[in-house]
Amino acid sequence: MIKMYGFWRSAASFRVRIALNLKGLAYEEEMIDLDGGEQNAPDYVAKNAQASVPTVFFDDQPPMTQSLAILEYLDERHPVPRLLPDDAESRARVRSIALMFAADHHPLIVPRVRRYLTETLKVSDEARTDWIRYWFREGLRQAQERLSAEPETGRFCHGDQPTIADLCLVSQVVGARGFQVDILDLPTVSRITASCLDIDAFARAHPHNQPSAPASH
């Protein structure tokens, strides 16, 4: 039994849902309302000291956290289809693209950071939205530079099969769209995102297709 605590809008939850779908693994998702602060409830913090989502339980094992660690785990335990290439050099490239998003740009726009901007730095709503848009745009712009220049780019970020790099790219693009970030001038990013969202496993994992997503996003 796979049980995941996630949130409809969370990019990290989105990534894990895509991987579970691609690998054909059934799971149950319980929503932790990040807007309502449910991640800070003592019960939840006991499962995840970071008070973040996702937290995934595989059978009776201790909770697993951090989306990239969970994706690597899934790929090791359920290797069909593979989400990382076979050779070490290609894996390094795929992980590096994934980390551009998961480790550099996404952490800047999560709820705890937005809260600090508003509550501690007393930043205006407008300046906060500019911050969010800036970091989304900057990460996707850098990805466009790499993806358009590097010969390994194919239908997806690395060749013609989806890898964890694509899961991270798509979750970032979908988040950026929620903030009306303009990416029309990033054709490789847009093309790969479209290729991904054509796949049912990606589409079913999309934030808007989660039961707890509000009717108007």
Add this chain to the structure above:
Amino acid sequence: MIKMYGFWRSAASFRVRIALNLKGLAYEEEMIDLDGGEQNAPDYVAKNAQASVPTVFFDDQPPMTQSLAILEYLDERHPVPRLLPDDAESRARVRSIALMFAADHHPLIVPRVRRYLTETLKVSDEARTDWIRYWFREGLRQAQERLSAEPETGRFCHGDQPTIADLCLVSQVVGARGFQVDILDLPTVSRITASCLDIDAFARAHPHNQPSAPASH
């Protein structure tokens, strides 16, 4: 030949130096002065679209970026000593601890973010230092929660051998010390850091022991 572009103070460069030392791999490091903006020079951006450090060249291969991707690559190609445990569940735990730092807290205090706080949000020097201290402290506090509660913690973050989790922990603690962050009440974090810095491969990689580090830090 391994050539690394790094910076003496950079936590991500520190992590990679430790791994290279532990594995006994000779490398040459060229310093990119992040304070002087050398990372934004067109020559360097052509190597690393993120304008960040480290960038590592292994022989004639394309540049590798993102410290965690580089650590995984080193562990695959040079598996002695291993920096990840053998079983998938343990690897997931180690990666999750590494990502707490590399993917959630360290990205909040890097030069590009500090610059946005000062130049765009017009935050005072004091408020900027508070921001940096807050995120250092928060990440290390969360790590203390996990490391003290989870039975897998040993002399190091996972058992009695250093893993990539320790490389990330130590680089974060050393960064926090540079900002006088109080971690006296985080005994497990302090104990593991001391165990690591007792090892020559860690000590030699320490920011203060790099040739380009200023005499007064």
